[in-house]
Structures are given as structure tokens and as C-alpha cells.
Amino acid sequence: MTLFLQQLINGLSLGAIYALIALGYTMVYGTLQLINFAHSEVFMMGAFAAFLFAGAMGWGDGAGVGAAAAVALVAMGSCAILGMTIERIAYRPMRKSTRLNMLITAIGVSIFLQNLALRLWGTNLTFPDLIAKTNWEIAGVNVASNSVMVLGVTLVLMIGLTWLIEKTKIGLAMRAVSHSRETAALMGIPVDRTISFTFALGSALAGAGAFLFLLGAPKVDPQMGAMPGLKAFVAAVLGGIGSVPGAVVGALVLGLCETFVSGYVSSTWRDAVAFCVLIVILLYKPSGLFGKHIVEKV
Amino acid sequence: MLLQLDKAGIRFGGLRAVQDLDLAIQEGQLVGLIGPNGAGKTTVFNLITGIYAPTEGDIKLSGRSIVGLGPVKVAASGIARTFQNIRLFGGLTVEENVKVALFRHQGATLAESALRLPRYQQEEREAEEEVRKLLETFGLLASAHLGAEELSYGLRRRLEIARALATRPKLLLLDEPAAGMNPSEADDLMHLIRWVRDTFGVTILLIEHHMPVVMGICERITVLDHGARIAEGTPAEIRANPLVIEAYLGAEAHA
The missing domain is CATH 3.40.50.300 (P-loop containing nucleotide triphosphate hydrolases)
Structure with a gap:
């Protein structure tokens, strides 16, 4: 029972980070039908932004919660700007061409960003423990302050995101554009601005994800986006790509799968089982857990 | 002319x-x-x-x-239009379909709406009133909170006209x-x-x-x-x- 609760907490906090990244994939797919392969590099750049900003401010181990919050906001802001820039420079000119061309552009942007980071900042840098770590023992379960922070921050961001999508003008415009870009344009909705905002929002969430990821795994590296990015992409597909609640549920399912397999079976089997779950779900529900099954009209 | x-x-x-x-x-x-x-x-x-x-x-x-x-x-x-093959925003409610077409006429920024500043509140009231009036005109008030796709064919056509009018x-x-x-x-x-x-x-x-x-x-x-x-x-x-x-x-x- 203790092991179960332990893995539950670990799984939820891992899933929360996947969810923050997966939302960017799913929102961009919802509006442009593009799998934004550069998204994992936006995540990586968020980690570098956090690292560089903390360094510039001279914040090291135990700098405190205020410093950590500032670093997180800088990571989110930098990612938002980066995401908008990528959309403006790389994807917008390609919007009228085929989806395959856009996909290849996304891969190109991804390779470019990885090499840019490698050239500018190098590999394998250590991110400071801005907040001193504590562990609480509750009923025999070891609860790390990191996990609590990851879950708390993610929960706040999810509530904010839901409010934004459901209750605001720009959220309404995002939903209209994702349903039909052409009709939205004809109804006077500024489509370009809405798409730009979607990228900013998704990228900012990836930035928050990067910061939270560094709390548990404090290594900053140009390659660090690849694996979390891939897992988050799998989570988005699992939940039904294009669906916001789907991305969150998919990410939590994936995170829980991974930690339970590590805990009860063996950590070497972790990724294999996670991907098998994906295959099984897609066999029975090809459009994902929350995906809409689209019937092609003939 | x-x-x-x-x-x-x-x-x-x-x-x-x-x-x-x-x-x-x-x-x-x-x-x-x-x-x-x-x-x-x-x-x-x-x-x-x-x-x-x-x-x-x-x-x-x-x-x-x-x-x-x-x-x-x-x-x-x-210039606003409706379509021969109806093109409503499927995932949105009847009310939201009309409201989203007011976008161009609302100036409040995201920050203003997050902080519920007076300009946002007034715009929001006006928008709600305008949407309500349009829905009422087209006999859609009772179905305001339904999904646009749940409407009957005739009502969907009416909703398209209401939405087009919302762009003024x-x-x-x-x-x-x-x-x-x-x-x-x-x-x-x-x-x-x-x-x-x-x-x-x-x-x-x-x-x-x-x-x-x-x-x-x-x-x-x-x-x-x-x-x-x-x-x-x-x-x-x-x-x-x-x-x-x-x-x-x-x-x-x-x-």
C-alpha cells in the first residue's frame, strides 16, 4: 500500500510535467493540424532561459521561493516569445503549402534550435537547487516538496488555462479558429493574432514544464527536450490530439504507467510498457481517449 | 452606391x-x-x-x-455572409457562435478582462445584450446553451444569419x-x-x-x-x- 501511494504521487507529478508540454502539442495541432516537432526544443530553451537567468542574477542553491518564481516566469516568458517567433518566421509562410512541408519545417527548426543551444551554451550544465528540498513522511509515504510544488503549480496553470479557453474573448476566438480558420476569418476574427497567441500560450506552458522538470532533474542540455517531448507527444496522441482535457488525462495516464512499472516491475521496462499502452489504446480507440471520431463525408 | x-x-x-x-x-x-x-x-x-x-x-x-x-x-x-453548406463553429454553443463574431468590436485586452476592469465589464454587458437580442430575433433564445450542432437544420440557418449580423x-x-x-x-x-x-x-x-x-x-x-x-x-x-x-x-x- 505504501509503495502504491508512493508511486501514485511520483506518477502524478511526472504526468503533470508531461501535461504541461503535451498541451502545447495539442493546442497547436488543434489550430494548424501541425505536429510541432520544435516544441520539445522550446521546452529545452525554457530550461536554458531558467539556467541563464538564475546565473545572471547570481542565484544559487537555496536562493528561495521568490527567486524560483521569478526564474519560472522568465522561462515562461522567453518560451512564449520563442514560440511566437517560430510561428511567425517558420510556419506562417508555409501555411498555404502542404502539411508535410510544414512538418519538415518543424523538424528543421528543432535541429536548428538544438545546435544553436549547443553552440552558444554547451552541454550538461547543472541547475542550482533554488529551493532547499524537504521530504515529508506522511503515513509511511515519502512526499518530496518538489512533487508538491509540481502538482500545485500545474493545478494553478490548468485552472488558468481553462478560464482562458472557456471564459475569455481570445479563448473563444481560439476555439472558433480551431474549428475553421476560413470561417473565423470571414466572421472578422483576427486569425493570425489568434494563432500567434496559441503558440505563445502553449510555449509558456512548456516553459513552466521545463522549470518544474529541472527541480527533479537539474541537468540543462541541448538534448534534454527529446525524451520528455516525445513522451508528451505520445500523451497528446493518447488523449486524442487536438483535445485539451485529453492531453492532461493522457499525460497523467502515461506518467502513472511509467512510475508503476518502475515500482512494481523494473525501470528498464518503463518506456516499453508506456509505449505498449499507447499501442493498445490506439488499437481500440484510434482517435485517442478524448478525440473526436471524424466521419469522412462522401 | x-x-x-x-x-x-x-x-x-x-x-x-x-x-x-x-x-x-x-x-x-x-x-x-x-x-x-x-x-x-x-x-x-x-x-x-x-x-x-x-x-x-x-x-x-x-x-x-x-x-x-x-x-x-x-x-x-x-461585408458578412452565410454559406450554402452551413458552416457554424461546431464545438461552440449557439450563444458563443454569435458572441465570437463580435470580436472585432470589442477592444478590451486580456489583462483588462483578467482584472475585470470597467471597460471589460461594460463591453461584456453590451455584448451579452446584443447577443441576446439577436438570438431573440431569430427565435434561438431557448436553445442559447445548446451546441450549434444540436440545432435543427432550419435553426442552424437562422443562427448563421444571426452570427453574420453580429459582425455589424x-x-x-x-x-x-x-x-x-x-x-x-x-x-x-x-x-x-x-x-x-x-x-x-x-x-x-x-x-x-x-x-x-x-x-x-x-x-x-x-x-x-x-x-x-x-x-x-x-x-x-x-x-x-x-x-x-x-x-x-x-x-x-x-x-
């Missing part, structure tokens, strides 16, 4: 889908565009709304050319607003359209196949056949025009 097409036309490769089309609509008029299937009526709408750029001629709104502006700027300059257009283009309706529903809708014109002061150009209603409510009618204008005039003139009868019924019937 609110809208003026001056020898407008478009070629798709060798096909002249619309050619040498002259059309002039005055402010406040209710004008019909009719013609047999494939005559190019919807293409004319696509030219006016900027989905296609004309390959020849000019299109002017209030005296200024709108050629090459593209759909977004054309919509912003005051000077010119409203209706592409077969009564398609798929029975004669009495079509008749109701046509009278509603006339009432909308009178109440909102909007100029309307409509494509329609229900002849009795078109003849009943339009002040001027333009007839297209094979992409060219074959007649223009009042309903009485159109009804008596031998070219129109021929286009609709074929030469034998006329002879």
Missing part, C-alpha cells in the same frame, strides 16, 4: 466561371441573385468576399476597390438561406429577412431558389446564366423576361 461590380469576372484555367458582371446595389436595398444550378452565383459571393480575386474588372464597396484585400479585410470593411455588416450576403426548408418555413424566413433589413438597416444580397419568395421580397433581381448576367430588373420585369424563362425552362418550353 454601396456595392458595385464593374465588368467583374474570374477564369479558372480556360473556364470563365463569371464574366463581365455588372451589379450595383444601393444602400438599404434587398437584392436577389438567381439563376439555374451552376450559373456562378456562389462564385460571385466568393468574389465579393475576397475568397477569390477577380481576374478581370473591379469590385467597389462604398466607392473603394476591395479587390485583392482578402477575406479578413473584406469582412472588416463591412453594411452588406449581408445570404447564400440560399431557405435551402432545405418547406414552403411555409421559407416564407417565414423571407419575411424575417425583410424585417431584419428594415430594423438593422443592413443592405442584403441573397441567392435563393424559392422563386415565389424571392419575387415577393426582393426589390431588384439579377439573373445569371453560364456566368453572365442575362437580366436585371424588378421582380415583375424578371418574371416577364423571355431570356429568363428560357434559361430556367429550356428553349422548347419558351417556343
Whole structure:
């Protein structure tokens, strides 16, 4: 029972980070039908932004919660700007061409960003423990302050995101554009601005994800986006790509799968089982857990 | 003159889908565009709304050319439309479909709405009132919170018109607003359209196949056949025009 609760907490906090990244994939797919392969590099750049900003401010181990919050906001802001820039420079000119061309552009942007980071900042840098770590023992379960922070921050961001999508003008415009870009344009909705905002929002969430990821795994590296990015992409597909609640549920399912397999079976089997779950779900529900099954009209 | 097409036309490769089309609509008029299937009526709408750029001629709104502006700027300059195959925003409710079309007229920024500043609150109140009025006009108030896709066919057509009006257009283009309706529903809708014109002061150009209603409510009618204008005039003139009868019924019937 203790092991179960332990893995539950670990799984939820891992899933929360996947969810923050997966939302960017799913929102961009919802509006442009593009799998934004550069998204994992936006995540990586968020980690570098956090690292560089903390360094510039001279914040090291135990700098405190205020410093950590500032670093997180800088990571989110930098990612938002980066995401908008990528959309403006790389994807917008390609919007009228085929989806395959856009996909290849996304891969190109991804390779470019990885090499840019490698050239500018190098590999394998250590991110400071801005907040001193504590562990609480509750009923025999070891609860790390990191996990609590990851879950708390993610929960706040999810509530904010839901409010934004459901209750605001720009959220309404995002939903209209994702349903039909052409009709939205004809109804006077500024489509370009809405798409730009979607990228900013998704990228900012990836930035928050990067910061939270560094709390548990404090290594900053140009390659660090690849694996979390891939897992988050799998989570988005699992939940039904294009669906916001789907991305969150998919990410939590994936995170829980991974930690339970590590805990009860063996950590070497972790990724294999996670991907098998994906295959099984897609066999029975090809459009994902929350995906809409689209019937092609003939 | 609110809208003026001056020898407008478009070629798709060798096909002249619309050619040498002259059309002039005055402010406040209710004008019909009719013609047999494939005559190019919807293409004319696509030219006016900027989905296609004309390959020849000019299109002017209030005296200024709108050629090459593209759909977004054309919509912003005051032209709204509905579609032959209904294109509502599926994931949105009936109310949201109308509300989203007010976007251009709301200035409050995201920060203002997050902080609930006075400008946001006032805009929000006004928007809600405007949406409510439009829904009421079109008999959609009871279904305001349903998904747009749950509506019956006739109501979906009405919602499209309400949404187009929410953009506060000077010119409203209706592409077969009564398609798929029975004669009495079509008749109701046509009278509603006339009432909308009178109440909102909007100029309307409509494509329609229900002849009795078109003849009943339009002040001027333009007839297209094979992409060219074959007649223009009042309903009485159109009804008596031998070219129109021929286009609709074929030469034998006329002879």
C-alpha cells in the first residue's frame, strides 16, 4: 500500500510535467493540424532561459521561493516569445503549402534550435537547487516538496488555462479558429493574432514544464527536450490530439504507467510498457481517449 | 452606391466561371441573385468576399476597390455572409457562435478582462445584450446553451444569419438561406429577412431558389446564366423576361 501511494504521487507529478508540454502539442495541432516537432526544443530553451537567468542574477542553491518564481516566469516568458517567433518566421509562410512541408519545417527548426543551444551554451550544465528540498513522511509515504510544488503549480496553470479557453474573448476566438480558420476569418476574427497567441500560450506552458522538470532533474542540455517531448507527444496522441482535457488525462495516464512499472516491475521496462499502452489504446480507440471520431463525408 | 461590380469576372484555367458582371446595389436595398444550378452565383459571393480575386474588372464597396484585400479585410470593411453548406463553429454553443463574431468590436485586452476592469465589464454587458437580442430575433433564445450542432437544420440557418449580423455588416450576403426548408418555413424566413433589413438597416444580397419568395421580397433581381448576367430588373420585369424563362425552362418550353 505504501509503495502504491508512493508511486501514485511520483506518477502524478511526472504526468503533470508531461501535461504541461503535451498541451502545447495539442493546442497547436488543434489550430494548424501541425505536429510541432520544435516544441520539445522550446521546452529545452525554457530550461536554458531558467539556467541563464538564475546565473545572471547570481542565484544559487537555496536562493528561495521568490527567486524560483521569478526564474519560472522568465522561462515562461522567453518560451512564449520563442514560440511566437517560430510561428511567425517558420510556419506562417508555409501555411498555404502542404502539411508535410510544414512538418519538415518543424523538424528543421528543432535541429536548428538544438545546435544553436549547443553552440552558444554547451552541454550538461547543472541547475542550482533554488529551493532547499524537504521530504515529508506522511503515513509511511515519502512526499518530496518538489512533487508538491509540481502538482500545485500545474493545478494553478490548468485552472488558468481553462478560464482562458472557456471564459475569455481570445479563448473563444481560439476555439472558433480551431474549428475553421476560413470561417473565423470571414466572421472578422483576427486569425493570425489568434494563432500567434496559441503558440505563445502553449510555449509558456512548456516553459513552466521545463522549470518544474529541472527541480527533479537539474541537468540543462541541448538534448534534454527529446525524451520528455516525445513522451508528451505520445500523451497528446493518447488523449486524442487536438483535445485539451485529453492531453492532461493522457499525460497523467502515461506518467502513472511509467512510475508503476518502475515500482512494481523494473525501470528498464518503463518506456516499453508506456509505449505498449499507447499501442493498445490506439488499437481500440484510434482517435485517442478524448478525440473526436471524424466521419469522412462522401 | 454601396456595392458595385464593374465588368467583374474570374477564369479558372480556360473556364470563365463569371464574366463581365455588372451589379450595383444601393444602400438599404434587398437584392436577389438567381439563376439555374451552376450559373456562378456562389462564385460571385466568393468574389465579393475576397475568397477569390477577380481576374478581370473591379469590385467597389462604398466607392473603394476591395479587390485583392482578402477575406479578413473584406469582412472588416463591412461585408458578412452565410454559406450554402452551413458552416457554424461546431464545438461552440449557439450563444458563443454569435458572441465570437463580435470580436472585432470589442477592444478590451486580456489583462483588462483578467482584472475585470470597467471597460471589460461594460463591453461584456453590451455584448451579452446584443447577443441576446439577436438570438431573440431569430427565435434561438431557448436553445442559447445548446451546441450549434444540436440545432435543427432550419435553426442552424437562422443562427448563421444571426452570427453574420453580429459582425455589424453594411452588406449581408445570404447564400440560399431557405435551402432545405418547406414552403411555409421559407416564407417565414423571407419575411424575417425583410424585417431584419428594415430594423438593422443592413443592405442584403441573397441567392435563393424559392422563386415565389424571392419575387415577393426582393426589390431588384439579377439573373445569371453560364456566368453572365442575362437580366436585371424588378421582380415583375424578371418574371416577364423571355431570356429568363428560357434559361430556367429550356428553349422548347419558351417556343
